[in-house]
Structures are given as structure tokens and as C-alpha cells.
Amino acid sequence: MQTTGLLKAGGLLYSRDLRLAFRRWEQVTQPVVFFLMVTTLFPLALSPEQAQLRQVAAGVVWVAALLSALLALEFMFRSDYEDGTLEQLVLSGQPLWWLALVKAFAHWTVSGLPLVVTSPLVAASLAVPTGAMMTVVASLLLGTGILSFLGAVGAGLTLGVRRGSVLLSLLVLPLTMPALIFGARAVDMAIMGDEPAGPLYLLGALFILSLTLGPFATSAALKVSME
Amino acid sequence: MLKGVDLDASPGEVVHVAGPNGTGKTTLLRVLAGLLPAEGGEVYWRGRSIRRDRDEYNAELAYLGHENALKGDLTAFENLHYGVGVRRDLSGTEIESTLDHLGILRCRDLPARVLSAGQRRRLAMSRILLLGATLWILDEPFTNLDVAGVGLFSTLIGDHAAAGGMALLAAHQGLDIPGIQPRLAELD
Numbered sequence: 001m002q003t004t005g006l007l008k009a010g011g012l013l014y015s016r017d018l019r020l021a022f023r024r025w026e027q028v029t030q031p032v033v034f035f036l037m038v039t040t041l042f043p044l045a046l047s048p049e050q051a052q053l054r055q056v057a058a059g060v061v062w063v064a065a066l067l068s069a070l071l072a073l074e075f076m077f078r079s080d081y082e083d084g085t086l087e088q089l090v091l092s093g094q095p096l097w098w099l100a101l102v103k104a105f106a107h108w109t110v111s112g113l114p115l116v117v118t119s120p121l122v123a124a125s126l127a128v129p130t131g132a133m134m135t136v137v138a139s140l141l142l143g144t145g146i147l148s149f150l151g152a153v154g155a156g157l158t159l160g161v162r163r164g165s166v167l168l169s170l171l172v173l174p175l176t177m178p179a180l181i182f183g184a185r186a187v188d189m190a191i192m193g194d195e196p197a198g199p200l201y202l203l204g205a206l207f208i209l210s211l212t213l214g215p216f217a218t219s220a221a222l223k224v225s226m227e
Numbered sequence: 228m229l230k231g232v233d234l235d236a237s238p239g240e241v242v243h244v245a246g247p248n249g250t251g252k253t254t255l256l257r258v259l260a261g262l263l264p265a266e267g268g269e270v271y272w273r274g275r276s277i278r279r280d281r282d283e284y285n286a287e288l289a290y291l292g293h294e295n296a297l298k299g300d301l302t303a304f305e306n307l308h309y310g311v312g313v314r315r316d317l318s319g320t321e322i323e324s325t326l327d328h329l330g331i332l333r334c335r336d337l338p339a340r341v342l343s344a345g346q347r348r349r350l351a352m353s354r355i356l357l358l359g360a361t362l363w364i365l366d367e368p369f370t371n372l373d374v375a376g377v378g379l380f381s382t383l384i385g386d387h388a389a390a391g392g393m394a395l396l397a398a399h400q401g402l403d404i405p406g407i408q409p410r411l412a413e414l415d
Contacts, residue, residue: 004314004315009312012308013313079298083295084296087262088310091260091261093314
């Protein structure tokens with residue numbers, strides 16, 4: 001009997017999670033709809049004045065993206081925990097940190113990537129100049145990644161808690177503050193016409209950190225929650 | 228919750244963990260599966276503590292809990308394809324013949340959520356069979372099964388033991404396993 005290799009097991013888990021997500025459309029579209037809604041409200045509430053919108057654009061895009069991604073975070077492990085499939089994954093003989101990494105990546109594909117893809121649209125509606133679009137996309141690509149891999153730890157820890165979403169936000173939001181600061185700063189600098197490389201590099205460093213340490217912390221958190 | 232429990236099993240043996248509700252049958256099985264750490268004491272597999280050789284132990288273990296561990300939105304076939312696939316390579320025909328064996332082949336392309344409780348239990352048992360593990364830990368495997376289903380599961384457990392495997396199961400009712408007299412471990 002051939003045991004499944006690491007990559008193949010990861011691929012299977014990834015495709016399983018995507019398939020499950022697409023059979024529950026409303027859950028997939030929720031973050032991106034929220035993102036679009038919040039960012040459309042700002043021009044209506046503030047003023048349609050381009051110069052004024054441009055001033056707040058970086059902050060609005062980033063805060064909205066962060067909160068939308070946070071909305072979906074709770075569901076990363078929840079259903080697997082409730083129907084017992086998480087137990088089976090723990091017992092699968094595959095390293096749990098690897099499975100946690102794959103699940104976080106699948107979660108990002110479903111909830112983070114749509115935000116990245118729609119962000120140029122949102123940025124344009126907030127009068128962000130075309131020259132800054134690449135920075136918006138790049139910063140959100142890293143930022144949503146950070147939130148998924150870092151948030152997985154919180155999602156794992158709060159599994160056993162009923163209505164853990166408030167607790168989850170309290171746990172995860174403070175940890176994402178550095179990403180918010182550097183990300184919004186990068187976009188702001190790009191809008192002003194400056195070179196945004198500095199904060200982007202720092203954001204990249206945060207991403208690497210959460211990608212490499214996050215899965216191990218998540219696997220420990222899951223073990224604690226399942227006892 | 229449990230104290231002074233001493234239990235062992237050798238190849239070809241079926242151990243029946245019995246006892247009234249709330250005496251810790253599930254707890255015991257979860258500890259044995261390594262899902263719950265024991266406050267004191269150790270679980271050994273092939274003479275080595277399962278805490279030390281987690282992955283080796285897991286590779287030889289098939290666990291069926293109270294929950295069937297099925298995804299309601301996936302079809303019966305997909306549930307096995309993914310659920311067993313993360314552990315070992317398996318072919319579609321293998322899945323189909325197991326589904327047929329368990330009498331649920333016509334549910335192949337139905338989402339698990341529309342199956343009846345008994346059919347879901349049969350599907351969960353298909354996973355146990357397909358995993359090809361040496362040790363089966365089954366928590367109340369007969370829940371929701373009809374008479375034929377109980378007979379079928381008993382035969383499967385008997386076949387597994389006859390092939391040199393071992394099974395630990397918690398059940399309320401007496402066991403009637405063809406060819407094997409289960410050893411009773413009573414909790415109180």
C-alpha cells in the first residue's frame with residue numbers, strides 16, 4: 001500500500017477545500033461583497049472631491065480589506081471541526097503544520113484573492129492614480145496573505161469557543177496592525193508619487209514571517225482545541 | 228474520569244469496550260487513538276509509546292468516532308476520494324467496489340447530506356475499510372444501522388480480525404461477530 005506523498009496530500013486537501021467553497025457560494029462572495037460595499041460608501045459619505053478621496057484612499061482600501069478578510073477567517077477550520085473531518089486529518093499521518101498551511105492557502109484563495117483582484121476597481125473609485133495601482137495590488141497580495149496565515153493561528157485557537165468570532169478579532173487584529181501600517185503607508189506613498197519600496201519590503205518580511213511560523217503555531221493551536 | 232484501566236490487544240483480536248453511559252468509553256477510545264492526552268499512563272503500539280512515534284501509529288490506525296467525518300456538500304465518492312486520498316493512493320474502482328460491498332453504490336454521486344443516517348454510517352465505514360489500517364478503533368459503529376447493516380459490519384470486523392488485524396470497539400449491545408469471540412472490557 002502506497003502512502004500519499006506530502007505534495008499530493010496537500011493538493012488533495014486544497015482541491016477539496018476549493019470544491020467545498022464553490023458549493024457554498026454565499027460564503028465565498030461575502031468578503032468581497034463587503035469590501036466593495038464599504039469602499040463604495042466612502043465617496044458617498046465624505047465627498048466626491050477627487051483630492052479629498054485620494055487623501056484617505058490608502059487607509060480606506062486597507063481597513064476595508066482587512067475587515068473583509070477577517071469576516072471569513074472564522075470559517076477556516078470551523079466546519080471541519082464540527083463534522084469530525086479535522087480529527088481524521090490529525091490522524092492522517094501527514095504533518096499537521098503542512099495541512100494547516102494548505103488549508104490557510106486554500107482559505108486565502110477563496111477569501112483573500114478576490115479582494116486583491118477587485119482592489120484596482122475599488123482604488124479607481126477612490127481616485128487613486130493609475131501609477132499607484134501596482135502598489136495597491138502588491139500590498140494587498142502580501143497583506144491578505146499575512147492575514148490568512150496569521151489568522152489561521154487565531155482560528156485554530158478559538159475553535160472550541162462558542163461564537164468565537166469576537167474573540168478571534170480581538171486576537172488577530174492587534175497582530176495585523178504592523179501590516180496595516182506598512183501596507184497603508186506604501187499605498188499612500190505611491191499615491192503621492194514617492195517610491196513605496198521601503199514599506200513594501202517590510203510588508204514582505206512580515207509575510208515571510210507569518211508564512212513560515214504561522215503553520216507551526218496553527219498546528220499547536222489545533223491540537224489544543226481538539227483536546 | 229478513567230482510572231486504573233489496563234487494556235491490551237494482539238493481532239486477530241476484537242476487544243469490546245462496554246459499560247453504561249458516561250463511564251468513559253469514548254474517552255478511553257480517544258485516548259487510545261491519541262486524540263486526547265492521558266493525564267497519567269501511556270499507550271504503547273508495537274512496544275513503543277504512541278507519543279514518540281505518532282506518524283507511524285497513525286498510519287496503522289483507522290478511527291471512527293461519533294461523528295462520521297463526512298462533508299455534507301461532497302458526494303459519497305468524493306468523500307472517500309479526499310478522505311482516504313490524503314493517506315494513501317487509491318483508485319476509483321477501489322472506491323466503487325467498497326461502496327458496492329457496503330451496499331451504497333447507488334449513492335455514489337449523491338451529496339452526503341442527503342443520505343440517511345444509516346447510509347452515512349456505512350459511508351464512514353467504507354473509509355475505515357479503504358484506509359487498510361491494522362488497528363480499528365470504532366466508537367459505537369452500529370449507531371443508526373438496520374439489522375442487515377449490523378450483520379454486515381460484524382462480518383467486516385470478523386474478516387478484519389481473521390486477516391490479522393485488530394479492532395477495539397465501544398458498543399452498547401452484545402456483539403455477535405462471526406468466527407470470533409470478542410474479549411469484553413467492562414468499564415464501570
